[in-house]
Amino acid sequence: PARTTELAIEGMTCASCVGRVERALKAVPGVSEASVNLATERATVRGVAPVEHLLAALEKAGYPGRAID
Ligand code: 9UX
Numbered sequence: 001p002a003r004t005t006e007l008a009i010e011g012m013t014c015a016s017c018v019g020r021v022e023r024a025l026k027a028v029p030g031v032s033e034a035s036v037n038l039a040t041e042r043a044t045v046r047g048v049a050p051v052e053h054l055l056a057a058l059e060k061a062g063y064p065g066r067a068i069d
Contacts (some may be wrong), residue, residue, distance in 0.1 A: 024061035
């Protein structure tokens with residue numbers, strides 16, 4: 001089933017960073033929606049992608065993150 005995953009992300013300081021992170025997350029197979037909150041430095045991701053794939057995409061994009069329970 002589709003899940004919602006909350007991620008804490010390091011290194012985002014401007015709106016362009018937000019765009020890069022959202023694009024990177026949405027490009028992961030199984031992601032249906034990804035939105036970043038710059039103020040809280042968190043992303044909400046909807047879909048069936050394994051969290052490991054989300055974290056790998058963030059790392060590759062240059063914005064490492066971790067899953068929030
Ligand atoms: Mo903005 Mo983010 O100038 O890496 S794109 S700080």
